[in-house]
Amino acid sequence: RKEVEQDPGPFNVPEGATVAFNCTYSNSASQSFFWYRQDCRKEPKLLMSVYSSGNEDGRFTAQLNRASQYISLLIRDSKLSDSATYLCVVNTGFQKLVFGTGTRLLVSP
Amino acid sequence: GAGVSQSPSNKVTEKGKDVELRCDPISGHTALYWYRQSLGQGLEFLIYFQGNSAPDKSGLPSDRFSAERTGGSVSTLTIQRTQQEDSAVYLCASSLFAESASPLHFGNGTRLTVT
Numbered sequence: 001r002k003e004v005e006q007d008p009g010p011f012n013v014p015e016g017a018t019v020a021f022n023c024t025y026s027n028s029a030s031q032s033f034f035w036y037r038q039d040c041r042k043e044p045k046l047l048m049s050v051y052s053s054g055n056e057d058g059r060f061t062a063q064l065n066r067a068s069q070y071i072s073l074l075i076r077d078s079k080l081s082d083s084a085t086y087l088c089v090v091n092t093g094f095q096k097l098v099f100g101t102g103t104r105l106l107v108s109p
Numbered sequence: 110g111a112g113v114s115q116s117p118s119n120k121v122t123e124k125g126k127d128v129e130l131r132c133d134p135i136s137g138h139t140a141l142y143w144y145r146q147s148l149g150q151g152l153e154f155l156i157y158f159q160g161n162s163a164p165d166k167s168g169l170p171s172d173r174f175s176a177e178r179t180g181g182s183v184s185t186l187t188i189q190r191t192q193q194e195d196s197a198v199y200l201c202a203s204s205l206f207a208e209s210a211s212p213l214h215f216g217n218g219t220r221l222t223v224t
Contacts (some may be wrong), residue, residue: 044215
């Protein structure tokens with residue numbers, strides 16, 4: 001089983017839609033979690049950290065479910081500029097940040 | 110301020126040659142990571158440096174790969190006797206601390222093509 005798993009997508013949604021991605025992790029000792037965004041042929045950039053109580057940043061909401069070992073990212077009111085690959089990142093507790101393969105989002109007019 | 114700088118941005122080499130990739134992290138960042146990303150794939154962890162501690166080399170795919178970090182700053186990733194499967198984008202990232210909540214700042218990567 002992979003340490004971090006994501007649905008590769010692509011998720012095709014119209015502008016204004018709400019879309020959610022999940023990411024599962026295998027190591028129950030994982031300590032911290034992040035969502036990164038990667039545009040085509042660009043380097044990944046931090047989108048948001050994921051806190052135990054859940055957190056929101058504008059149109060983006062991240063949640064953590066430790067019991068089921070998954071994190072989620074919800075994007076409301078999708079914009080064309082949200083089109084990108086969203087990478088789930090897990091700190092497995094050994095200071096090693098493990099990246100998922102990413103979920104591709106395509107927002108169309 | 111200056112971000113993470115990687116050089117070269119592109120490298121084409123013949124199979125069997127050695128290559129050296131350089132990463133200049135953000136000043137003051139104590140943690141430095143190397144990842145590689147093959148076309149259409151996720152990021153594969155290679156190696157991690159934290160201060161003066163022994164590096165975590167658990168992700169290096171073979172003994173042809175090595176990395177060092179001099180003076181706690183600049184890092185070089187060396188691939189000996191390159192193979193075609195080494196073709197990928199090699200990404201370097203640094204973070205202020207090795208603390209779990211410290212975000213990674215990535216360089217633009219080195220695109221390596223082995224012919």
